[in-house]
Amino acid sequence: MISQQLLALQKSREHDFEILSDSIWETPETRYKEFKSSSAQKVFLRKEGFRLVEPIGGIETAFMAEKGSGKPVIAICGEFDALPGLSQKADDTEKHPITENSPGHGCGHNLLGTASLEAAVLAADLASCGTIRYFGCPAEEGGAGKAFMVRSGCFEGCDIALSWHPNSLSCLFNNSLANARIIYEFFGISSHAAASPQLGRSALDAAELMNVGCNFLREHIISEARLHYAFLDAGGPENIVQPYCKLIYAIRAPLITQVGEIMDRVNDVxxxxxxxxxxxxxxSIASAYANLMHNDTLDDLMLENAKQLFPLQYTDEETEYARGFAKPGTVEPIETGLITAKKIPPAASTDFGDVSWIVPSSCMAINCYAKGTAMHSWQATSQGKSSIAHKGMHSAAAIIAGTALDVMSKPEIVGKARKDLETVLAGEKYRSLIPADVKPGSF
Ligand SMILES: [Zn+2]
Incomplete structure (x- = not known):
């Protein structure tokens, strides 16, 4: 429950959290290089009296900050990595990078990490028993940081785990696509492309044929699956038969087992x-994410807490601000409501999925942007310091803190949530597709 006491405490501290979120927005760092962002969070948490354990999971920018003692142990996961190429001036409705080809917070992880930290600070202040563990989780974007943290046992001893993600609407985020990122490197023989092409063996031809093969494969895999790829190295100039070519594929499907099966077929192609x-x-498998395991008990609790805050209220200025980013002609340029459906279709992937296989978990999406804003876009970066974004961040923090305090005051919820997880797993065990010898950030 989101008590008046919680809301009052949050109100008295909200400016501190906004400064932290904005500072992370201003120093965008990509996967496994989030030194400033991680450090800003650690400094904040130390001042709040949290005990820090760092680094964890063999990742320099990963850490755990703990406050309180005994059971239950509530894990709250935060992220702070940015995306390459999404640099953008704040509040600008036209594409204007601060620095060309530089990173930007186009997925709102400055808000994600700060709201989770905010929830941890608020819940730890108000809890009468139990432990809050905030996890600073690097490299959600393409790096599967949490999968490596799970592998290292970072979440052992946690009873439940909570998180959220910024979006342009608000609902449970309890279904995601499992995902594997695979690097394909082709090795050929270089030669003069005009004088002696017969002596060359083209790695670029191989890569192109692989892509053609995968385009045909798409017809014969489940329709929910996604295959997308990028050239990481196209092999060099046109007058040399390219001796080397490097591609990355992302393979996504509702279940990690399906990803494994499709991956075997892509490898054959x-x-x-x-x-x-x-x-x-x-x-080479670079990273992999498990699909999210929903948890009825915790999802109900998150929704109950969220219903206390919704519909969100926006000022006329905020509505006008959003109009600048929404599609022309949109009557209501901000989604104020909460979608209360328990079953949502899977869309993107998250490495919180890996956590959800071993700890009963719940995650929400909370509106931080104008209606229709796509994640991983310069428009999302642009809105990342706005009062709409801050409002979404504080709402997420209150919902997570309220849910954490509910579990701490009624520890029997832990048993119910654990039972839900066992039901959903139906005997299946967590297994990451990442080979044991692959280290975090090695690709
Ligand atoms: Zn994200």
């Missing part, structure tokens, strides 16, 4: 492309 071109291929 890559091997076939190498065979056709007399080149060689090296296949």
């Amino acid at each position: 890559a091997r076939g492309a190498a065979l056709m071109t007399s080149t060689k291929v090296k296949i």
Whole structure:
């Protein structure tokens, strides 16, 4: 429950959290290099009397900050990594990067990390028993930081885990696509592309044939799956038969087992492309995310807490601000309501999925942007310091803190949530697709 005491405490501190979020927005750092962002959070938490354990999971920018003692142990996960190429001036409705080709917070992780930290601070201040553990989780974008943290046992001893993600609407975020990122490197033989092409073996041809093969494969995999790719190295100039080519594929599907099956077939396509071109291929799994496991008990609790705050109220200035980013002609440029459906379709992927397989978990999406704002866009970066974004951040913090305090005052909820997880797992065990010898950030 979001008590008046919680709201009053939050109100008295909200400016501190806004400064922290804005400072992380201003120093955007990409996966595994979030030194300033992680440090800003650690400084804040130390001042709040949290005990820090760092680094954790073999990741320099990962940490755990703990306050309180005994059971239950509530994990609250925060992120702070930015995305490459999404630098953008704040509040600008036209695309104007601060620095060309530089990172920006186009997924709102400055808000994500700060609201989770805010929830941890507020809940720890008001709890009469139990432990709050805030996890500073790096490299959600493409790096699967939490999957490595799970592998290292960082979440052992946690009874439940909570998190959230900024969005342009508000609902449970309890369904996500499992995902694997695989690097394909083709090795050929260089030669003069005009004088002696017969002596060359083109790695670029192999990569192109792989992509053609995957385009045909798409028809014969489940329709919910996604295959998308990018060239990381196209092999060099046009007058040389390219001896090297590097691609990354993201393979997504509702279940991690489905991702594993599709990955085996994509790997066969890559091997076939190498065979056709007399080149060689090296296949390396860079990262993988498990699908989110929903938890009825915790999802109900998060929704109950969220209902106390919704509909969110916006000022006329905020509505006008949002109009600048919404599609022209949009009557209501901000989503004020809460979608209360328990079952939502899977869309993106999150490495919080990995946590949800081993600790009963719940996660929400909370509105921080104008209606229709796409995540991973310069428009999202642009709005990341606005009062709408701050409002979403504080709302998420209050919902998570309220839920954490509910569990701390009624520890029997932990048993129910654990039972829910066992039901959803139906005997399946957590298994990451990341091979044991792959270290965090090695790709
Ligand atoms: Zn994100």
